[in-house]
Amino acid sequence: MAASTQTLAKPFSRIYGFGSIYGKTIRDSRFSFLIAVGIFAGLAMVMGTAIGSVFKTPADRVAVDKLVSAMPAAMVNLFGNATLMGAKLGTLGGYMTWKYGAMFFLGTAAWSILALTGTLAGEAAKGSLDFVGSTPYGKRRIALEKLGAHLTLLWITQVLLALAITASSNTFGNAALGDQIPLAGAFAFAILVGCFAMFFGGLAFALAPLLGKGGAAGVSAIVMMLLWAASGLSIGGPLVTLSPFHWTAEMIPLVGLYAWPGVILTGVLGVVLLVVGVELFVRRDMGVTMGLSLPGLPQDLLGVRGPISRAIGDQLPRAIAWGLGIALWSALLASLVGSFTTQLTGEQNLTQIFSQIFKGYDFSNAGGWMQLYAELFYIFVGLAAATFVSKWASDETDGRLEAVISGTVTRARWVVAGGIAALVSVVIMTVLFALGIVLGAASGGSGAGDAVLGSASLGLFAAAMVGVGFAVGCLWRTSLAAEVTAVVVIATYLIGMFGPALNWPNWVTQLALTNHVGKPMIGQWDMTGVVASLVIAVGGIALGAWGASRRDIER
Amino acid sequence: MTAVIELAKLTKTYGKSRGIIDVDLQVNQGEVFGFLGPNGAGKTTTIRTMLDLIRPTRGTAMVFGIESSADPVSIHKRIGYVPGEFALYDRLTGGQTLEYFANLRGGVDKAYQASLIERFDLDTKKRFKQYSKGNKQKVGVIIALQHKPELLILDEPTSGLDPLVQQTFFMTLRETVQAGSTVFLSSHILSEVEKSCDRVAIIRDGRIVKLDTVDGLRDLAHHQVELRFAGAVPADAFINLPGVSELVAADHVMRMRVAGPITPVVRAAAQFELLDFVSREPSLEETFLAQYGNAAAAEAGTVSDGR
Structure with missing residues (x-):
């Protein structure tokens, strides 16, 4: 047989395409790569433009320093070592590290966790890995090619992040105020972020052969x-x-502080964990895990009586998981309020600064603090809503829907039942969040203030996102419902954060639902947002019920 | 005769759960070897152990004279495999999927690949997710065949295929064997093993309970017969007929198990006023249960080898 009639992978397809396991993994990861670059490099770019317009003068920068130094030590360093940065906190690099540093570290690491548990353990669970495993590649090579593909994209993202930081700070930053970040500093920051991703991604990769995709991702994220x-x-x-x-x-490269030993240790341990993951994959049975599952629901909660109870039973574990996660966070913040109040007492100067920057906030109870972090809570509950939508949508994308509606359940009833279950999940999550505030504040010796009632605003926002997801799922396709919901949540956050700072047109900033809810955690409600949320939630589900009756069922 | 597959005391357990126990068998070059068993009997576990996708608890699996866990890559180079349950990449088209696996193998004859696509009538432009169950199975079968492997390991390969495509599949299988390949065919369908295999092993509860030629297996075949008469009929008229067992008479209905030719039963029934005659070939599961019972599986150490 002539060679020309035989398959021969093109050289480029070995790097990107169907020419090799590596190439296909790169191809499969292209969207997540673009999203990661968009979020992290984009955030770096936007930060550069934002800080120049929001904190224009040296006086503004000093105010930032004072604000941070007034916070309880326990909270100051949560997002970056503000204590060590000192006056440099007021620079672009300092503020970026302190306010958004954790987003870079945790976000990139979360990407690695998802990618490295999805690639081998995910394929093994799905069943496609048996095909790949029977090709003439050893398990080690399969694992190394898949791992290599993710590491390639991870480090390309870090290079782009470093370039974006340097470009942004040098273009938009104020040199006189120390905003400009040299390329070396930006690369050091990117290396730090990459090492975190390798460490936690490596942990997930090492656990995946033992615990499977979900178990490894969950344990690594919790750790x-x-x-x-x-x-x-x-x-x-x-x-x-x-x-x-x-x-x-002590490694804060965006303000010129370097402490490499910790970074090297993190990176080396990350590599060790990745190697352990490869070896465990090689040595263990393919697709056979120890299994790590949550305790099963009691029969009554499992919901086998009808479509609504079944849908609720389906959603309940993730509603409780999201609720406990966010409750832990709210409890933690609320518990620190007491010590902060004590610190503020008698500090007239600090009280004045706070009242100037945060008008109407009462920091003597949990409400003020909850409102300060409200933008993050909105993202959190919005993404939770996207997962509720995803669970409901899986009825169709996993092929269960045909069985469900081939009985007496109509399409509209399926949508409404799913909608009710998703809203019940939102309520459970919100109640747990509020409970976290009450318990946290009580344990810290302060009051909950308006935050308990204000928690309802998070539920309303999440309910609205559920409505968006259901409308998209039924009018367009369920396979995109959760993704579109997540995009709307992130877009809302970005508009809310950068719209006013960058003087975006009013009609653009008005698109963010969170710009219409007032400050409910401190008792300032805007009924426009309440009504809009309810209309979107109920309207979206109703629209979905109408739409689902008029389109083909996906396979 | 050269042995392509040799399993010796192959055992795989999952903690306290049973997988397979002391599986011994040999598959020779150019042979089509059937591997029969009900669901959960251990067929897939045996295959996955042979391919080093899972590791044996004890015993050995030799393929092409190579121990499977010692050098699986050398084995994989020479085999084609259709897993029993598989999923592929939802977003790739059938064509892209075949291209990917052809690239991983290298050296796939494109003309042969095209002939398989044509023969199985696969629309390669559709995404895998959009395929019906049968078309997904076709993709798996073509992936296994397209590089003309020396050994085909097929785990319930006709699952989801319609009768016409099944016919195409078995025709392709015959051609592959004529070209020198060996086939290890796992199935729970007696008839497809009967028509395509030379020898058969039956596995039940993780143990090989019978290893024989297909002719030997035919002895297992029997019919469940139900006769309905206009009036009472003496059981003695049937009980001593050759091949008749498990005779049950109730009212005017007589049920029995008939092994071998059914003619004596038909002749005997014709002596009475017969209202209805139902003869059914039992499922493999029923055949197994009737033939071996639970105790037999426990005594499976006594394997009859028909080689």
């Missing part, structure tokens, strides 16, 4: 959040010493 909180909140104890956030606390 990451615990180590971050333990270090940032200066809890002390042995947990902190295990935290790479603690090892690298």
Whole structure:
């Protein structure tokens, strides 16, 4: 047979395409790569433009320093070592590290966790890995090619992040105020971010052959959040010493502070974990895991009576998981309020600064603090809503829907039942959040203030996002419902954050639902947002019920 | 005869769960070897162990004279495999999927690949997710065949294929064997093993309970017969007929198991006023249960080898 009639992978397809396992993994990851670059390099670019317009003068920068230094030590370093930065906190690099540093570290690491658990363990669970495993490649090579593809994209993202930081700070930053970040500093920051991603991604990769995709991702994410909180909140104890956030606390390259040993340790341990992951994959049975599942729901909660109870039973575990996660966060913040209030007492100067920057906020109870972090809570509950939408949509994308509606359940009833279940999940999550505030504030010796009632605004926002997801799922396609919902949540956040700062047109900033809800955690409600949320939630589900009856069922 | 597959005391357990126990068998070059068993009997576990996708707890699996866990890549180079349950890449088209696996193998004859696509009538432009169950199975079958492997390992390969495509599949299989390949065909469908295999092993509860030629297996075949008469009929008229067992008479209905030719039963029934005659070939599961019972599986150490 002539060679020309035989398949021969083109050289480029070995790097990107169907020419090799590496090439296909790169191809499969292209969207997540673009999203990661968009978010992280984009955030760096936008930060450069924003800080120049929001904190224009040296006086503004000093105010930032004072604000941060007035915070309780336990909270100051949660998002970056503000204590060590000192006056440099008022520079672009300092502010970026302090306010958004954790987003870079945690966000990039979360990407690695998802990618490295999805690539081998995910394929093994799905069943396609048996095909790949029977090709003439050893398990080690399969693992290394897949791992290599993710690391390639991770580090390309870091290079682009470094370039974006340098370009942004040099273009928009004020040199006189120390905003400009040299390329070396930006690259050092990117290396730090990359090492965190390798560490936690490596942990997930090492656990995946044992626990499977979901178990490994879940455990790694929990470990990451615990180590971050333990270090940032200066809890002390042995947990902190295990935290790479603690090892690298003095490495703040965006303000010119370098401490490489911690970074090297994090990176080396990341590599070790990745190697362990490869070896475990090689040595263990393919697709056979120890299994790590949550306890099953009691029969009554499992919901087998009808479509609504079944849909609720389906959503309940993730509603409780999201609720407990966000409740932990609210409890943590609320518990720190007491010590902060004590610190503020008698500090007339600080009280004045706070009242100037945060008009109407009462920081003597949990409400003021909850409102300060409200933008992050909105993202969190919005993404939770996207997962509720995803669970409902899986009825169709996983092929269950045909069985469900081939009985007496109509399409509209399926949508309404799913909608009710998603809204019930939102309520459960919100109630747990409010409960976290009450318990946290009580344990810290302060009051909850208006935050308990204000929590309802998070529920309303999440409900609205559920409505968006259901409308998209039924009018367009369920396979995109959760993704579109997540995009709307992130777009809302970005518009809310950067719209006013960058003087975007009014009609653009008005698009963010969160710009219409007032400040409910401190008792300032805007009924426009309440009504809009309810209309979007109920209207979206109703529109979905109408739309689902008029389109083909996906396969 | 050269042995292509040799399993010796192959055992795989998952903690306390049973996988397979002391599986011994040999598959020779150029042979089509059937591997029969009900669901959960251990067919897939045996295959995955042979391919080193999972590791044996004890015993050995040799393929082409190579121990599977020692050098799986050398084995994989020479085999084609259709897993029992598989998923591929939802967003890739059938054509892209075939291209990917052809590239991983290298050296796939494009003309042969095209002939398989044509023969199985696969629309390669559709995304895998959009395929019906049968078309997904076709993609898996073509992936296994397209590089003309020396050994085909097929785990329930006709699952989801319609009868016409099944016919095409078995025709392709015959051609592959004529070209020198060996086939290891796992199935729970007795008839497809009967018509395509030379020898058969039956696995039940993780143990090989029978290993024989297909002719030997035919002895297992029997019919469940139900006769309905206008009036009472003496059981003695049937009970001593050759091949008749498990005779049950109730009212005017007589049920029995008939092994071998059914003619004596038909002749005997014709002596009475017969209202209805139902003869059904039992499922493999029923055949197994009737033939071996639970105790037999436990005593499976006594394997009859028909080689």
